Every structure is written in C-alpha cells, then in structure tokens.
Amino acid sequence: MNEHLLSMHDLTADDVSRILDTAESFREVGTRVIKKVPALRGRTVVNFFLENSTRTRISFELAAKRLSADVINFSSGGSSVAKGESLKDTALTLQAMGADAIVIRHSSSGSPLQLTRWVGAHVLNAGDGTHEHPTQALLDLYTMRERLGRLEGLRVAIVGDVLHSRVARSLSFGLVKTGADVTLVGPPTLIPPDAPAWGVHVSYDIDGVLPKLDVCYVLRVQRERQRLEFFPSVREYSRFFGLTAERVRLMPDEALIMHPGPMNRGVEIDSDVADLPTSVIEEQVTNGIAIRMALLYLLLGATKEDTS
C-alpha cells in the first residue's frame, strides 16, 4: 500500500480487499466491552478539518482513539487559520509538533496531495472539494460486501448530484476497480461530462434503472457546493430523482438503499424510505469506524519507506 491515502486510484484491487478484511477484525473490537486495542500507542493523529464535518471527523477520532493513538482535533474556526495562516504554515506547525498522520478535509480539491509535499506524516484524505473521499468509498464497499457477500458483478446505481460529489467519484472508482457494474443517474446538468471515461454507465431515467439493481446509492443534494442553478427547484428534483416509497417498489426486494449522509429527508430520499429495513445508512456509519481503524493501522503500522 501507498504511504498516503489520497485517492481510490492509489489502491489496487488487492489493497481494497486487504483493507476490507482488516476492517472485519476491527469491527469485532467495536463489539467488546473495552473497545480499545494498544496497536498505535504513542502515535499522534491530527484531524485537520477545514470544512464542516460531523460524522467523518468523529469517526476518525473514534478510530484513532480505539487504536490508542493520541488525537488532536483541529478546525479552522478559533485557530490560527482564522488569523490568516496559510495551509503550508499550519501544516508545518502540525509537523513540528510530531504528527504521525494528518487526516485532512478541505474545500479545495488537491489540498491533501499538496500537503504530502510539505510534511513527512502520512496523509489521509477525508474529503477534498469535489475531488475524492476515499474513506467513505471504502466503508461503502465494506457495507455492500458485508450485506451482499461480494462486490464483483454487483449492480449499483449512484443517484443525484454526481457532478459535485467527491463521494460519487471515489465510490465509482472503487466499484469499477472491484468489478461492480455502476450506473450514474441524475439530471444531465449534474452528471460530469467525462463520466463515461470512468468505466460507468450513465442514465437520466431513474425508473428504468431501479428494477435491475443490487444497491441504490442516493447522493445528498449539495446546495452549498452548487454555484449555479443546476435544476429548476428542489421540488422538481425530488419528483424526478428522489427515492420515494413508490420508486422503492420498483427495486428488487433485497436491494440495499445507501446514503453517505447527512440526509435531506424529503429531497433526495423520502423519510419513510430512509427508515426501511433494507436501508443500511446507520450500518455505513458503524462500519466507517472499522474502516478508518484499518486504514490508520495499515498506514501507521508499517515503517515509513524513508527510514527502512
């Protein structure tokens, strides 16, 4: 495995299965009374979050703590970043304090890569702009494999605002890498023009896709990232692309419903649908801790190449 995790492209199919297998063992740790192992004692993990986040930050924090690492949470509000310190200087400061791993979330695509040029610590991308969110993709792959027993040949639709979604990109790359069959579904304005080059199908008709699915992955409508009007109104969006109870009836009975959170109930997914037994949205969150433990363990548990 690479020294950093910036993109799903950093991983081979073998790396993906090694990460998912390792996460399996860490999930067992999460079921114990004492949910902690000493694997990363004495290591320091910095959560460097320059964009809002609840689940990813908490998930990384819990993951690092359950591995006995020391965790520092650092966000823009109330820090030197608010005083105008550059990303580089902030990163060098974290480095000087002895960070072994930096988990970064940033609104600019590519900032994790930039970070690797300045610091010696392992860098984990926790979401960069509209580029990638690999740990989300890995926890989604884990959840699918766990529930459906395989990834190869799975038919997965990723529905919604693919254009602005780093989750959709990472997940598509991961699914294609592991041999799943991916269809991106949404209004033409929200499907990236280069999507066919990812090795996925594209459809603008959700009702035609639903009957042939193993997983319907619903994306959040990200109003905060949309600088233009990509669809006439939220109501129109949910009429044409929202996952309603009616549409769920078009899906095979066993097909899973997934969402990366946070949900806009009533927009991209109906409230009742989010609470169906085939909806595994909470499992995704639980599995996220195990996946992040596995990644921290695999990255920090090896000697760094420059010292070996």
Next chain:
Amino acid sequence: MSAKVMEPDDVRRALTRIAHEVLERDRGVSDVVLVGIADRGDDLARRLAHEIRRIEGAEIPVGVLDITFYRDDIGMRAEAPEVHETRIPFDVSGKTVVLVDDVLYTGRTIRSAMDALMDLGRPRKIQLAVLVDRGHRELPIRADFVGKNVPTSRADDVRVMIDEVDGQDGVVVEGAR
C-alpha cells in the same frame, strides 16, 4: 538442513498427554476454557478440546485470539502485521483460561496474548499449553504444558504442521547450518 522432530503420532500422543495434564491440574474442566492463538494455535486448541471430550466426556469452550493489535513491533516492519480474526464467544472472567500456541520462543506472543485476554475480562487463572518449546526466552514466561522441548539455535526455523492447515501433522526444524 532440516530434521523432523515430531511425527504425526508424536503430535497426537503429545496432545493426548496435555489433555490428561490439563484435566489433572485443573481437576476436571468445569471452569476451564481453551483459547488458541491464531493461526495454528486455534487448530491445536480444537484438537485438545476433542481429546478432553474423549477422555472426560466434557464439552470445553474454545476461542481464537488474534494478538496482532497487542504486538510490540508494530511500525517496525515494512508492512503492518497481518490481522486475523478474534472469536471468543464466551466470557473469560472467572475462568481458567488455557492459552494454546504451536511454538513457545521469545515469549513476546504470549505477553501480547495475556494483555489481549485481560482486555476481554478478568480470568481467574491463565495457563499456557504449547506443542513445542524451543527456548530462547526474552521475557520471564514459561509454559504449564509442553508437548516437546526442542533445543534450537536462534538461526533455526521451527515449523509446526497441522493436518487442518498443512495436510499432515508434524514438527520440522530447519537449520541455517
């Protein structure tokens, strides 16, 4: 150079003797559980449980413990050590836990295993059963039940083969000499 130090029959006899010793030492097995250290220790633990059932007619719970997260050399190898499954479907608190492993060498694995067990509960006693004790301890640890003491040099490689994994039982010492 390689020398076979235990044949399939030797392994079987050693396990039968250890089963008798556990029964004798612990006066039956009412509060005894076996925990094998992955991998191979868990297969040996199941074998031992089978022997005890044969001798005493008593069922004895068997768990498997992965000690990777408790190792003292994490971050010292090029790759993070491979992780196996831990499955201990019973409470170890108040029990006599017999740890089972294939080879006792430096004692570091056993140290990790004891730490791991303590995180899962508070056993009344922890005992150690190994198929082979090859010496060269680096920690003050000894086994309660030993299949065979095999003098080795540090450069030797001791390979324990188990029918379930390797297709046949046996112990081979591969020397660097």
